[in-house]
Amino acid sequence: NAGVMQNPRHLVRRRGQEARLRCSPMKGHSHVYWYRQLPEEGLKFMVYLQKENIIDESGMPKERFSAEFPKEGPSILRIQQVVRGDSAAYFCASSPRGLDGEQYFGPGTRLTVT
Amino acid sequence: DAKTTQPTSMDCAEGRAANLPCNHSTISGNEYVYWYRQIHSQGPQYIIHGLKNNETNEMASLIITEDRKSSTLILPHATLRDTAVYYCIVRVAGGGGADGLTFGKGTHLIIQP
Numbered sequence: 001n002a003g004v005m006q007n008p009r010h011l012v013r014r015r016g017q018e019a020r021l022r023c024s025p026m027k028g029h030s031h032v033y034w035y036r037q038l039p040e041e042g043l044k045f046m047v048y049l050q051k052e053n054i055i056d057e058s059g060m061p062k063e064r065f066s067a068e069f070p071k072e073g074p075s076i077l078r079i080q081q082v083v084r085g086d087s088a089a090y091f092c093a094s095s096p097r098g099l100d101g102e103q104y105f106g107p108g109t110r111l112t113v114t
Numbered sequence: 115d116a117k118t119t120q121p122t123s124m125d126c127a128e129g130r131a132a133n134l135p136c137n138h139s140t141i142s143g144n145e146y147v148y149w150y151r152q153i154h155s156q157g158p159q160y161i162i163h164g165l166k167n168n169e170t171n172e173m174a175s176l177i178i179t180e181d182r183k184s185s186t187l188i189l190p191h192a193t194l195r196d197t198a199v200y201y202c203i204v205r206v207a208g209g210g211g212a213d214g215l216t217f218g219k220g221t222h223l224i225i226q227p
Contacts, residue, residue, distance in 0.1 A: 033214045033215075035214065042219060043152075043217040044217075045215060045216070056214075089155075091158070093157075101203065101206075102148070103215060105158045105160075106157050107156060107157050
C-alpha cells in the first residue's frame with residue numbers, strides 16, 4: 001500500500017512564476033491536508049480538502065495561494081506569482097476520516113524561489 | 115485545541131528507553147493526545163494516540179496520567195534512527211476541530227551511540 005506521494009520533490013521557480021505542487025493521498029483516503037514549513041520554523045496548517053470541496057482554508061494566505069482536490073487526480077496546491085518568502089517545504093497529509101488527528105504525511109515538496 | 119509543553123531537547127543512549135514528557139494541563143474531556151515525529155528533512159510521521167488509557171503499538175507506548183494533565187511517550191529501545199523532533203499534540207478526534215494539526219516546537223531527541 002503506497003503512502004502519500006508528492007511531486008515534484010524539489011521545485012525551483014523564479015520570482016513571479018507559478019508553482020504547482022501535487023499530492024496523491026493514500027489509497028482509500030479522501031481527506032487531504034496541506035502544511036507549510038518555513039526554514040527553521042514549525043509546520044503550519046494551510047488547508048483541508050475533501051474530494052471537490054475545500055473544508056477549511058483558515059491557514060491559507062489570502063492572496064496568490066489556492067488548492068483543489070478534484071474528483072479524479074491528485075490534490076493541487078497552486079502558488080501564483082511566487083516571492084522569495086514562499087520558499088519552504090510543503091507537506092501534504094491524508095486521512096481516512098475528516099478532521100482526524102491521525103494523518104499520514106508525504107515526503108514534501110521543497111520550493112525554492114530565486 | 116489544548117496547549118502542550120515539552121522540553122526543548124533530550125539525549126538518550128542507544129539501546130535504552132527514551133521517555134519523552136508532555137504537559138497538557140488544560141486538556142478537555144474529549145481531546146486525545148497524539149504523538150508525531152519528524153526526522154530531519156522528512157515528512158512528519160504519526161506514532162500513536164490515546165484518550166485516557168495507556169496505549170502500545172509497534173513503535174512506542176503512551177502513558178497518560180490519571181488526571182490526563184500529562185503524558186509520556188516511551189520508545190523502549192532507542193536506535194540512532196529515532197533521532198528526530200517529537201511533537202505532542204492535543205486535539206479532538208474525528209470531527210470536533212475545524213483546522214489541521216497544530217505543531218508546536220516539540221522535543222529534539224538525540225540518540226547517542
